[in-house]
Amino acid sequence: MTPHPATGSQTPTRPGGVWLAVTVLLVGVLGITAAPKAHAALRRVPFRQYESCPRLLGALRELTLPQVGPYGLGGVYDPTSNGGKKQPKTKTTPAGTATAGSTDSGTVASTAAPAASPAPATPVSASPTTDARANSSITNVQEAGVDEGDSVENDGRYIYTAVGGLLRIIDTTTGKQVSELGRSNGGDLLLLDGDVLAVVSADYNAYPETIVTLWNVADRTAPRRLSETHLEGSPLAVRNVNNRARIVLQTGFAQRLKFVQPLRGDERSLVAAQNANRKIVTTSGVDAWLPRSFVVRGNGSQTPVKTAIDCREVGRPDGNAGLGFTWVATVDLNTPNPREGGRGSGGVIASGQTVYASAGNLFVATTDYGRSVGGPVPIVVPRPGILVPQAFTSRVAARTTRAPGAPRAPTVVGPQQARTAIHMFDLTPPDGATYRASGSVPGTLLNQFSMSEWDGNLRVATTTQRVDFGTQQASGIHVLQRSARELREIGLLDGLGRTERIYAVRFVGDLGYVVTFRQTDPLYVIDLRSPTSPQLVGELKIPGYSSYLQPIGPGRLLGIGQDATDGGRVQGTQLSLFDVSNPRSPTRLATYRIGGTSQAEYDHHAFLWWPATRDVIVPFNNYDPARNIPENGVVVASVTDSGINERGRITHESGTVLPAVPPVGTPAAPVGAPTTPVLRPQFFTESIQRSMIVDGNLVTISPGAVKSSNLSTLNSLWFFRAATN
Numbered sequence: 001m002t003p004h005p006a007t008g009s010q011t012p013t014r015p016g017g018v019w020l021a022v023t024v025l026l027v028g029v030l031g032i033t034a035a036p037k038a039h040a041a042l043r044r045v046p047f048r049q050y051e052s053c054p055r056l057l058g059a060l061r062e063l064t065l066p067q068v069g070p071y072g073l074g075g076v077y078d079p080t081s082n083g084g085k086k087q088p089k090t091k092t093t094p095a096g097t098a099t100a101g102s103t104d105s106g107t108v109a110s111t112a113a114p115a116a117s118p119a120p121a122t123p124v125s126a127s128p129t130t131d132a133r134a135n136s137s138i139t140n141v142q143e144a145g146v147d148e149g150d151s152v153e154n155d156g157r158y159i160y161t162a163v164g165g166l167l168r169i170i171d172t173t174t175g176k177q178v179s180e181l182g183r184s185n186g187g188d189l190l191l192l193d194g195d196v197l198a199v200v201s202a203d204y205n206a207y208p209e210t211i212v213t214l215w216n217v218a219d220r221t222a223p224r225r226l227s228e229t230h231l232e233g234s235p236l237a238v239r240n241v242n243n244r245a246r247i248v249l250q251t252g253f254a255q256r257l258k259f260v261q262p263l264r265g266d267e268r269s270l271v272a273a274q275n276a277n278r279k280i281v282t283t284s285g286v287d288a289w290l291p292r293s294f295v296v297r298g299n300g301s302q303t304p305v306k307t308a309i310d311c312r313e314v315g316r317p318d319g320n321a322g323l324g325f326t327w328v329a330t331v332d333l334n335t336p337n338p339r340e341g342g343r344g345s346g347g348v349i350a351s352g353q354t355v356y357a358s359a360g361n362l363f364v365a366t367t368d369y370g371r372s373v374g375g376p377v378p379i380v381v382p383r384p385g386i387l388v389p390q391a392f393t394s395r396v397a398a399r400t401t402r403a404p405g406a407p408r409a410p411t412v413v414g415p416q417q418a419r420t421a422i423h424m425f426d427l428t429p430p431d432g433a434t435y436r437a438s439g440s441v442p443g444t445l446l447n448q449f450s451m452s453e454w455d456g457n458l459r460v461a462t463t464t465q466r467v468d469f470g471t472q473q474a475s476g477i478h479v480l481q482r483s484a485r486e487l488r489e490i491g492l493l494d495g496l497g498r499t500e501r502i503y504a505v506r507f508v509g510d511l512g513y514v515v516t517f518r519q520t521d522p523l524y525v526i527d528l529r530s531p532t533s534p535q536l537v538g539e540l541k542i543p544g545y546s547s548y549l550q551p552i553g554p555g556r557l558l559g560i561g562q563d564a565t566d567g568g569r570v571q572g573t574q575l576s577l578f579d580v581s582n583p584r585s586p587t588r589l590a591t592y593r594i595g596g597t598s599q600a601e602y603d604h605h606a607f608l609w610w611p612a613t614r615d616v617i618v619p620f621n622n623y624d625p626a627r628n629i630p631e632n633g634v635v636v637a638s639v640t641d642s643g644i645n646e647r648g649r650i651t652h653e654s655g656t657v658l659p660a661v662p663p664v665g666t667p668a669a670p671v672g673a674p675t676t677p678v679l680r681p682q683f684f685t686e687s688i689q690r691s692m693i694v695d696g697n698l699v700t701i702s703p704g705a706v707k708s709s710n711l712s713t714l715n716s717l718w719f720f721r722a723a724t725n
Contacts, residue, residue, distance in 0.1 A: 049315035049435070049485075056311045057286040063316070063349065064253055064323060065281050070273035072259035073252075073323050077270045137693040140550075140607050142448060145359045149189030149200055149238030150605045152690045152701055158220050160197055162188035163689055164703040164722050167199060169220050172694045172708055175718030178221045191240045194335035197223070198245050200238050207255055208234040210247060212331050214338055228296040229342040231308060231329050232256075237355035237448075239362070241427055245331040247342070248355050248364060251291040252324035257284060286311060291325055295341040308344030315348055317421055317438050322351025326364055328425055328433035345432030346425045356451035362425045362433060363451055363458065367444050369418045417465060418444050422451070422458070422480070422487060439487025441478045449604075452507035457481050457490070457531045461514055463501040474498045475516055479531045493534040496524055503561065506549035511583060513557060517545035518568055525583045540586040546576055547601045550609050550616075555581025558639060560600050560607065560618060563593050573598040573620060575637065575644050592644040594635050596622030599689065608691045613711065614639050615647070617691040617698065632687040634700055636714060648714040650698070652686040652705045654721075 050056040069075040136156045141148045153160040158178070159170050167181035167188065181199070191198040195218040203209045210233060214226040233251035240246070257280055262273035293308040309327050327347040332339040354365040421440045425433040443462030445451070450461045458480040465473055479491030497516030504515035512526035512534075523546070525538035543566055546559030556579065563574040572595035579587045600607040600618040608617040616637050624631040633651035637644050686702035693699070697717060698709045708717040 048317075050311060053286045053311040056314055057289070059316060060253075060286070060289050060349075061281055065278060067323060068259075068274065068277045068281055070262045070270040070277065072257075072277060073254045077267075077274050135612070135693070135696045137608060137610060140604050140609070142356070142452075142604070143358055145241065146357050147191060147193075147240035148605070149191055149240075150690075151188065151190065152692065153190045153192040153197070154692055154694050154699070155192060156695060158217075159692070159694060159699060159701070159706070160190055160192060160217075161690075161701050161706065162190055162199070163701050166722070168722070169217070169223070170706055170720060171220070172697070172699060175706075175708060175720050177720065179223050181215060181223060189235075189238045191238065191245055191333065192217075193240060193243055193245075193333040196226070196333045196335050196338060198240075198331065198333060200235060200245075200247060202235055204234075207232075208251075210235045210249055210329075212245065212247060212329075212342060214331070214333070216336060218336065225298050226338065227298060227340055229293065229329075229331060230296070231293050231342060231344070232291040233325070233327070236326070236352050236364070237357075239355075239357045240333065241357065241359065242430075243333045244427075244430065245333055246357065246362060246427065246433060247329045247331065248326065248352060248362070249291070249329060250324055250326055250352050252351075253289060254323070256289055256291070257281065258288075290314075290347075291327065291344065293329070293342060293344060297340070303341065308342075309347040310345070313345050313347055313432075313435065315435055317348070317350060317423070321349060321368070321421060322366060324349070324351055326350050326352035326366070326423070328362065330430075330432050343431045346435045348423050348435065348438075350421065350423065352423075354445050354448060354450070356448045356453075357427070358453040360426070360428055361436070361453060362427050363453075364423045364425070365420050365445055365451065366423075367418055367420045369444075417442060420445055420460075420462060422460065424458075424482065424487060437482045437485050437487045439480050439489070441480075441489070443476070446502045446505060449505045449507075450502070452512075454507065454510065454528070455531070458487065459507055459512060459528060461502060461505045461512070463516075472499055473501050475500070475502050475514065477512055477514070477526055477528075477534050479528070479534060481531070491528075491530075491532045491534050493526060493536060496536070497522055503545045503547050504549050504559065506551070506557070508551050511580075513549055513580070515546050515549070515559070515561075517564075523578065523586055525580060525586050527583060537583045538580075538586045540578075540588065542576075542588055544570070544574060544576075548604055548607060550604075550607060552609055552611070552614075552639065555579060556641075558609065558616060560598060562601070563591070572596055572622075573601065573618075575616065575618070577639060577642070577644055579642075590643045592637055592646060594618070594620050594622075596620055596631075599687075606690060608693070610693055610711075615711070616644075619688045619691070620649075621687060629684065632685045632702075634688050634691050636698070650688070650700055650707065650709055650714060652688060652700065652702045652707055652719075654684050654686055654704055 050059060064073065067073050070077050134156060136154055139148055139150045151162045157172055159172060161168050162184040165184055165186065167184050168177050169179040171178050185201055187202055189200040195216055197215040197217045199213040201211045203211055210231040212229040212231065216224040216226055231247065231249055233249035236248040236250055238245065238247050259277045259280060260273050262269035287307055290307040290309060292305050294305045295303045308329065325347050327344055329342040329344050331342040350366050352364040352366050356363045419440055419442050421438060423438045424436045426436050427433055441460050441462050443464035445462060452459045460478045460480060461475065462478065463473055463475045475496040476492060476494040478489055480487040481490045496514060500516035500518040502514060503517045506513045510528045512528055514524045514526065516522055523540040524536060527535045527537045544562055544564035546561035548560050550558045552558045556577065559576040559578060561574060562570040563572055564570045572593060574594065575592045576588055577590045579589050598618050598620050606619055616639055617634050619634050622631045633649050635649055636647045638647050686704050688700045688702045690701045691698065693711065696711060698711045700707050704722050706720040709715060710717060
């Protein structure tokens with residue numbers, strides 16, 4: 001027996017002799033394996049990086065042209081599919097369609113290639129909830145030192161909130177609003193760095209655009225707008241590392257190229273529009289493809305629109321990775337006067353989905369749900385004048401004959417099994433994110449917690465559909481290590497939770513915790529001390545599941561999820577306290593059933609753990625049968641070393657906004673008597689979205705109100721009712 005370095009508990013050494021035979025037998029029966037070498041060849045994602053704009057442009061055209069149809073990208077129309085009839089000749093550009101996109105020369109603003117950077121510092125997996133601000137909480141994040149954009153921030157006295165349609169600054173000592181920064185679209189993400197507040201907004205009015213507005217809030221009563229950086233694309237994630245905001249964006253080719261639409265649904269219009277769109281691809285310069293940016297200064301002046309990333313910083317993984325750019329914009333947050341604008345870098349021709357960042361690297365994952373090569377699914381026109389939408393083409397069995405020069409129909413290679421590609425970017429350069437390597441793992445990721453970097457290795461938890469066993473599922477842990485441009489798999493633990501999928505993942509140091517669920521909740525403990533040979537060392541099966549796991553101290557995990565019957569029927573939100581001090585024998589010490597649902601089950605920013613008083617604060621949404629109305633608020637519970645005890649609940653009541661009804665149990669009036677029922681007021685409680693500790697008090701935020709409560713007694717200190725917007 002050897003002590004585990006993270007917990008101090010005793011863990012077994014590797015078995016030998018007869019025990020090895022027993023272990024091999026169990027591995028064969030359970031299907032849990034740790035054999036990375038047999039899978040290594042399947043994980044490689046060759047990556048091409050382009051040295052010039054002409055080479056990039058040629059690659060973009062080669063990739064995109066077979067995918068172009070009458071409506072742009074996707075849904076290619078094959079005129080020979082209609083019984084092989086010869087189609088009438090049409091002009092290249094039909095009358096009444098839009099003109100093609102830009103045909104510029106393809107020259108982009110040159111930026112120096114980032115120099116090689118030193119190895120990043122080892123990240124810390126367990127995230128703290130406090131920082132230098134005395135007696136105040138921070139955003140609940142995955143990694144220490146890596147702030148995550150959220151809808152609220154606080155500096156120890158003032159709170160900054162984008163909840164409720166307006167951006168506000170509220171003084172928690174008085175409960176008064178001191179500033180209003182403008183409207184919020186409901187999805188704004190905030191980063192507070194000293195006296196600089198960054199507001200990241202997604203705008204979809206004309207086309208997907210991300211706007212990063214910087215405010216100097218040294219004077220909270222009179223914030224000063226510093227700049228607005230406009231970035232072309234949709235935001236995937238927002239992180240702050242070392243006074244640099246890193247915004248990961250997705251910019252689709254269809255967003256940049258000005259494709260036309262067919263005038264009608266007949267074959268003549270379809271062919272004409274498809275030909276026009278292909279001409280747009282073959283004549284558009286590289287500037288028409290790359291995402292753009294510009295800056296609106298604090299004085300209202302605007303910089304010229306320019307391409308946001310350099311051709312030399314764009315690469316492409318082999319295979320089906322998506323028709324668009326995933327790239328990283330870096331915005332300086334240094335106080336008091338950040339550098340103007342944002343530096344774009346790290347472009348990958350891929351569709352990003354899940355983002356994880358450590359203190360030194362950023363990883364973007366994208367899942368391909370069906371491996372195919374040879375071109376897109378064609379649009380099928382079963383008879384003249386009837387267009388079958390692309391969404392239904394998978395249901396239509398139609399034989400097509402490929403004419404010379406027509407796009408090749410997709411050829412399915414092997415089983416339709418999802419795979420996830422992962423791209424690594426170095427965050428140590430101060431002015432950009434440098435692409436480093438790519439890799440691939442089978443299956444799908446749950447969320448950002450499915451990835452974790454530790455001691456130079458990336459651990460990835462996935463669920464894979466086992467097509468060779470019908471619809472059976474299983475999960476596994478993959479350990480990837482960078483080798484040149486490749487994230488190579490060096491370790492694998494496979495076969496976890498057969499017939500189930502992952503509901504929660506948390507990596508803490510060299511231990512991993514995985515929750516899978518279908519009818520019961522197995523909590524698996526994985527020993528990752530040897531990255532080439534991850535080992536399943538402990539397992540706990542209980543009803544229900546946890547969908548988020550929070551480390552709360554040595555040997556303890558706090559989970560939030562759903563209670564369930566033995567048959568797997570969920571019964572409402574539940575808190576669970578786990579003892580994982582002995583990885584071989586995890587136990588559940590206590591549960592507390594809240595009921596209903598909680599935003600913290602799927603959004604870790606809504607989960608607040610306050611170690612100073614060992615309180616957990618989570619929102620809940622339930623139904624009050626006595627009053628026949630929804631009940632919303634937060635639960636405050638104290639967590640001891642072996643138990644969970646509710647201390648109280650806080651709600652935001654918005655007044656008499658529902659119709660008054662007779663009290664429950666009111667007797668019916670006698671026949672013929674005047675009907676004058678006794679009425680009672682009905683109060684609507686708003687859904688509380690965030691909780692934070694500010695100077696020792698509990699502050700809760702809902703779309704319509706902010707409330708401060710004494711953390712010890714939970715008595716209200718002040719209540720701010722937001723004006724309607």
